[in-house]
Each structure stands twice: as structure tokens, then as C-alpha cells.
Amino acid sequence: MATTIKDIANRLGVSISTVSKGLNGASDISEDLRQFVLDTAIEMGYQTKKMKKAENKKLALFIENMNYDTPESFGYDLVLGFRQVALRDDWDVTIFPVTPEFQTQNKYDSYLLKNGYSGAFLVGFALQDSWMGQLTHCKVPTVLLDNFIERNTYVGSVETDSAEGIDLAVEHLIRLGHTKIAFFNGSPHSMITARRYDAFITSMEAHHIPINPDLVTFGHYVKDSAKYHVPKLLSSGATAIVCCSDSIAEGVIEECAKRGIRIPQDISVIGFDDLPFAATLTPPLTTVRQDRLDLGKGAYHVLNNLINHVSISRTVMRAKLIERNSTAPVNTTT
Amino acid sequence: MATTIKDIANRLGVSISTVSKGLNGASDISEDLRQFVLDTAIEMGYQTKKMKKAENKKLALFIENMNYDTPESFGYDLVLGFRQVALRDDWDVTIFPVTPEFQTQNKYDSYLLKNGYSGAFLVGFALQDSWMGQLTHCKVPTVLLDNFIERNTYVGSVETDSAEGIDLAVEHLIRLGHTKIAFFNGSPHSMITARRYDAFITSMEAHHIPINPDLVTFGHYVKDSAKYHVPKLLSSGATAIVCCSDSIAEGVIEECAKRGIRIPQDISVIGFDDLPFAATLTPPLTTVRQDRLDLGKGAYHVLNNLINHVSISRTVMRAKLIERNSTAPVNTTT
Numbered sequence: 001m002a003t004t005i006k007d008i009a010n011r012l013g014v015s016i017s018t019v020s021k022g023l024n025g026a027s028d029i030s031e032d033l034r035q036f037v038l039d040t041a042i043e044m045g046y047q048t049k050k051m052k053k054a055e056n057k058k059l060a061l062f063i064e065n066m067n068y069d070t071p072e073s074f075g076y077d078l079v080l081g082f083r084q085v086a087l088r089d090d091w092d093v094t095i096f097p098v099t100p101e102f103q104t105q106n107k108y109d110s111y112l113l114k115n116g117y118s119g120a121f122l123v124g125f126a127l128q129d130s131w132m133g134q135l136t137h138c139k140v141p142t143v144l145l146d147n148f149i150e151r152n153t154y155v156g157s158v159e160t161d162s163a164e165g166i167d168l169a170v171e172h173l174i175r176l177g178h179t180k181i182a183f184f185n186g187s188p189h190s191m192i193t194a195r196r197y198d199a200f201i202t203s204m205e206a207h208h209i210p211i212n213p214d215l216v217t218f219g220h221y222v223k224d225s226a227k228y229h230v231p232k233l234l235s236s237g238a239t240a241i242v243c244c245s246d247s248i249a250e251g252v253i254e255e256c257a258k259r260g261i262r263i264p265q266d267i268s269v270i271g272f273d274d275l276p277f278a279a280t281l282t283p284p285l286t287t288v289r290q291d292r293l294d295l296g297k298g299a300y301h302v303l304n305n306l307i308n309h310v311s312i313s314r315t316v317m318r319a320k321l322i323e324r325n326s327t328a329p330v331n332t333t334t
Numbered sequence: 335m336a337t338t339i340k341d342i343a344n345r346l347g348v349s350i351s352t353v354s355k356g357l358n359g360a361s362d363i364s365e366d367l368r369q370f371v372l373d374t375a376i377e378m379g380y381q382t383k384k385m386k387k388a389e390n391k392k393l394a395l396f397i398e399n400m401n402y403d404t405p406e407s408f409g410y411d412l413v414l415g416f417r418q419v420a421l422r423d424d425w426d427v428t429i430f431p432v433t434p435e436f437q438t439q440n441k442y443d444s445y446l447l448k449n450g451y452s453g454a455f456l457v458g459f460a461l462q463d464s465w466m467g468q469l470t471h472c473k474v475p476t477v478l479l480d481n482f483i484e485r486n487t488y489v490g491s492v493e494t495d496s497a498e499g500i501d502l503a504v505e506h507l508i509r510l511g512h513t514k515i516a517f518f519n520g521s522p523h524s525m526i527t528a529r530r531y532d533a534f535i536t537s538m539e540a541h542h543i544p545i546n547p548d549l550v551t552f553g554h555y556v557k558d559s560a561k562y563h564v565p566k567l568l569s570s571g572a573t574a575i576v577c578c579s580d581s582i583a584e585g586v587i588e589e590c591a592k593r594g595i596r597i598p599q600d601i602s603v604i605g606f607d608d609l610p611f612a613a614t615l616t617p618p619l620t621t622v623r624q625d626r627l628d629l630g631k632g633a634y635h636v637l638n639n640l641i642n643h644v645s646i647s648r649t650v651m652r653a654k655l656i657e658r659n660s661t662a663p664v665n666t667t668t
Binding site: 150151291298302311312313316 | 485502645646
């Protein structure tokens with residue numbers, strides 16, 4: 001059932017007339033409240049008249065390898081943030097889940113032009129995707145999450161600052177006395193995996209901690225990856241493990257629990273992302289936060305600039321360390 | 335004398351009523367024309383009513399070590415681009431030329447807060463400036479050109495992609511057959527100087543050209559710098575010189591001319607910036623273009639995001655190679 005003004009009023013705890021004023025841009029409510037009403041309306045799927053008639057101002061959001069349908073998923077806030085700020089400029093945003101087959105069947109820029117899209121945001125694409133190869137020469141304004149196309153002034157990118165994020169994690173562990181710090185990276189053949197690897201090496205060197213190659217491993221950005229890599233990291237003497245996703249960290253915690261290894265008393269574990277489940281793990285996960293709402297908003301600003309012929313190459317968002325209970329001073333008694 | 339609507343109409347070659355419509359946001363002229371009228375009005379110093387009453391929405395632009403008063407100067411388009419997009423969101427922008435003494439006398443963030451500024455754009459600051467030290471802890475949204483503050487989510491930065499720019503220059507010379515490529519960098523103790531040095535090394539290595547340390551030198555970003563460094567670069571066998579500013583390149587061309595060395599027949603020279611004078615040198619200068627208007631616009635977008643609590647760390651703009659006549663195939667007869 002379609003969202004009504006009354007639904008929004010109930011959710012916000014304000015009157016129907018306040019919501020109506022917010023949606024219609026009346027001048028007797030504050031700009032902050034108006035924006036809050038609009039943001040909530042988009043989140044709840046409400047369609048304003050402006051949105052309905054904005055068919056000539058369309059942006060596409062292509063999403064692959066990523067869930068976005070529940071607030072728990074990585075893509076949810078990303079899509080929401082993008083749509084929230086795009087609407088302020090009267091853009092209608094269409095979300096397309098994309099498969100490799102769809103890419104093979106449709107040429108990227110002609111698909112956009114044929115269907116009247118002025119630009120697109122691409123999320124979750126892998127380096128080997130066929131659309132990635134086409135982006136070197138594409139002329140439709142396009143923004144990529146966590147990928148980068150050299151020299152094409154029509155394509156920009158947005159990402160969280162991996163270097164700063166990994167450095168925050170490493171420094172936090174060093175302050176707690178750890179030196180046998182393992183690095184559990186995500187999938188190879190990914191730009192972001194390479195960035196985080198470089199970041200780890202740079203950060204360890206900056207802190208004068210020698211790197212033990214047995215403590216550096218590449219898996220995949222999923223929980224299941226942990227069981228293949230944790231045994232080696234443990235037998236190589238890790239007292240702390242920096243994981244490149246919260247899902248990996250969840251798997252690491254489970255693998256440790258199976259072996260009677262206590263987190264954080266015996267081993268400290270740090271995640272990356274700060275997805276909602278990170279705070280509810282046992283123990284609650286210390287992690288590097290990527291603000292997905294901000295990433296979505298940042299992506300829109302890059303795209304809007306490209307559409308206006310301001311050629312941004314990339315925009316990098318801040319990472320933040322969220323300290324919870326999965327990290328503690330190194331256990332010197334073992 | 336203050337700019338009038340008639341002045342703007344004369345400049346644009348349109349009627350007074352069209353200008354008036356553009357300034358007042360009337361709906362019967364196109365959005366593009368309206369924006370063009372507004373951009374021109376700002377450029378000519380016209381104050382709309384909206385600007386006059388926007389005293390409660392103020393941004394500061396602090397500028398040091400840089401001219402901005404004529405279209406020939408680096409700062410001119412930078413300031414213009416920033417003001418043009420800031421006005422669209424009803425911000426009033428005050429320009430402050432700043433000295434080291436002014437920084438010592440005024441604490442950065444309290445100066446802004448005391449005077450009612452919501453944020454600032456800092457241009458031309460050097461690492462040793464006293465305000466730079468204060469930015470690690472400042473809580474007022476701030477954007478820096480060509481500088482970077484770690485970890486402070488209130489401070490972002492904007493810059494042109496030095497790595498891509500230098501790589502474009504090096505690749506261009508290699509295509510012309512050059513291998514004895516000299517690199518004439520700007521002032522030490524500058525983030526951007528360090529970035530460009532790394533970019534040169536990376537680019538040469540990627541192209542498998544060995545680096546001769548005698549062909550790499552640091553001077554200052556001014557023309558006069560050339561006379562101290564050109565003799566060594568020449569005696570070390572350079573056939574091409576990548577200069578980190580157009581001013582340095584201008585000096586290099588003059589030093590070569592004094593010695594009867596022909597540009598581009600004997601030596602190829604590339605600049606950086608593409609200031610207006612670059613096209614009028616003899617010969618016209620091949621250079622890496624930094625789009626100053628875009629940098630100004632990009633800076634505003636970063637600042638606007640920071641003000642709205644979207645924590646952008648940095649935004650990087652594309653560099654472009656502008657091929658003119660100061661570069662040519664390597665002279666194999668010498």
C-alpha cells in the first residue's frame with residue numbers, strides 16, 4: 001500500500017498539516033523541519049507530485065553484489081543518502097539490481113541514453129565486470145563506489161578513506177600494546193582491497209612494527225571466509241586481527257569461540273564498515289565506520305558536479321573508529 | 335562605481351528586462367540563461383537584494399601568497415568559481431587577504447565565530463603557517479586548497495590530481511621519444527610539491543625509464559627560480575623538462591633562449607597550471623591544466639557538505655594536458 005501523508009505524520013509525531021507544509025515547501029515551517037519531512041517521506045517511499053512529474057530528470061543507480069532492501073544491509077543507507085540529496089535537486093532516481101548477464105546484453109551508455117537517464121551511480125561492481133571496461137570511454141556522467149577510472153573526465157568516484165581507517169585501527173591496537181597484528185583482507189582483484197593492503201603496510205611501517213607475512217591474508221568479504229584463514233593467523237601468533245569487513249570479523253569471532261579463545265581477553269578483533277549488526281555481536285565489535293548515508297550523499301554531489309561539467313575525479317569520505325568491546329590490552333600472560 | 339543592471343545587460347548583449355528576470359528568478363527565462371546572468375553579475379561585482387540581506391549566511395575565503403585581482407592571476411577563477419556556486423545557495427562570501435602576522439594575532443576558529451562565518455575556504459597557505467597548526471582541532475567547517483589535515487572531520491580539502499597530471503606530461507614526452515626527462519619541482523615543505531615528486535617517480539617507473547637524480551630538482555613556484563637550476567639540468571643532458579608551474583616553465587624558456595637553445599627543437603618544456611599567459615609565450619606552452627573555476631566550485635561543494643555534517647575528507651579534480659608548441663619529438667641529431 002502506498003505511503004500516505006498520515007503515515008509520515010504518525011511516524012514523525014507531527015500534524016498532517018506540518019507534513020503537508022514540508023512536502024509543499026511552505027514558508028512557515030523551518031528549513032530543517034522541511035528537510036526532515038522530505039527525508040522521511042523518501043525513506044518511507046512517499047511520492048511527492050514533484051517526484052511524479054520529474055520524469056525528464058532521471059538518474060540511475062545500478063547495484064551489483066550487494067543487498068540494499070533492509071536497514072541491516074550495506075546498500076540501504078547508501079541508496080537512501082543518494083536519493084535524499086538527489087531529490088532536493090528534483091531528480092528521480094531509479095534503482096537497478098544488475099547481473100553480469102545484464103551487462104553483457106546492454107551497452108552501458110546507450111542503455112542510459114535510450115532510457116533518458118542523465119547520469120548514474122554504480123555500486124558494488126567488480127573490476128572484471130564488462131561495464132567497467134566500457135567506462136574508460138563513456139561520455140555519460142557516472143560515479144563509481146570504490147572503483148576508479150583513469151583520465152575519463154565523465155567518470156568520478158567516491159570511497160571511504162581506507163588509509164585513514166586502517167591507520168586508526170592499527171594505532172588503536174598499538175596503544176593497547178599489540179605488535180603481533182594480523183591483517184585479514186577481503187577479495188583480491190578489488191581496488192579497495194589493494195588500497196587497504198597498502199594502508200596496512202604503510203601504517204605498520206609508520207609505527208615501526210615489523211610485518212610478519214604469515215599474519216597478512218586475503219579472503220573474501222564474507223563471514224564464511226574466516227574458517228579458511230583463522231587457523232593460520234592463530235598458529236602464527238596473532239594477538240589482534242584487523243578484518244576488512246564486519247562480516248569477516250563476525251566469522252573470526254565465531255572461529256575463535258569454537259576453539260575456546262576469548263575475545264577480547266586472548267585476541268582483539270576489529271571490523272570494517274560498522275553495519276548495524278556490529279554493535280549486537282558478542283562481544284560488541286570495535287570497527288572502522290564507513291558512513292553509508294554520507295557515501296550516498298557524496299556520490300550524488302560528485303555526479304551533480306559532473307552533470308554540470310565540473311570534472312571531479314574522486315571524493316573521499318572520512319573513516320571513524322568506533323570503539324566497543326572486541327579489543328583490549330594485549331594479554332601478556334600467554 | 336557600483337555595477338548596475340544596465341552594465342550587465344550591455345556586457346551580455348541582452349535587454350535590461352532579461353537581466354532583471356535572471357536576477358529575480360522569474361520563470362519565463364531558461365534556467366541556463368538565469369544562471370549565466372547570475373554568474374556574470376557576480377563576476378562584475380553586482381549585489382542582488384538577496385546578497386545584500388544574506389548577512390546571516392556568511393562564508394570566509396582566506397587567501398595568502400596568491401594574487402586574485404586580475405583574470406591573469408591563479409586566484410582569480412578560484413575565487414570566482416567558489417563565489418558563483420556559493421551564491422546559488424544564498425551564501426555571502428567575504429574575501430580576506432591574509433598575512434602570517436594576521437594569523438598570529440587572531441585565533442582561527444574564534445575569528446570566524448566572532449564574525450559570524452559558518453565556514454571558510456583557505457587558499458595558498460603553507461605548512462608552517464600558524465593557522466595550519468590550529469586546524470587539527472578546529473570545529474568550524476573548513477576547506478583547504480592543496481593541503482590536508484588528518485582525522486579532523488570538520489576539515490576537508492580540494493586539489494587537482496597531481497599524479498594524473500604529471501603522468502600525462504611524462505607520457506606525452508615519452509611518446510615523443512624523450513627518455514632524458516628532467517623534473518623541475520616547486521618549493522619544498524609543500525604537500526603538493528611532495529605529491530608531484532611521488533607522481534613523477536611513479537610515472538617514470540611505470541614507463542620503465544630510469545631516473546637520473548641530476549635531472550630532478552626542487553626550486554620555487556616562480557619564474558626566477560629557473561636561472562638557478564637550468565644550467566645543471568642542461569649539463570646533465572635533459573632533452574625535456576617537466577616544470578611544476580607555468581612560471582617556472584617561462585623562466586626555463588628564457589634561460590634556454592639566452593643560451594641559444596631552441597624550444598622545442600632542442601629541448602621540450604611542459605608547464606603546470608595553464609594560466610592565461612601560457613598560451614601567449616614564445617613558443618606557446620604545452621602544460622597541465624588545473625581548472626581553477628572547477629577547483630573553486632569543488633571547494634564550495636566540500637564546504638557545503640561539511641556544513642551539512644557530511645564529512646568529506648577530500649575532493650580531487652581532473653588534470654588535463656594542453657598540447658601547444660613547446661614540446662616536440664626528441665632531437666636525435668645532437
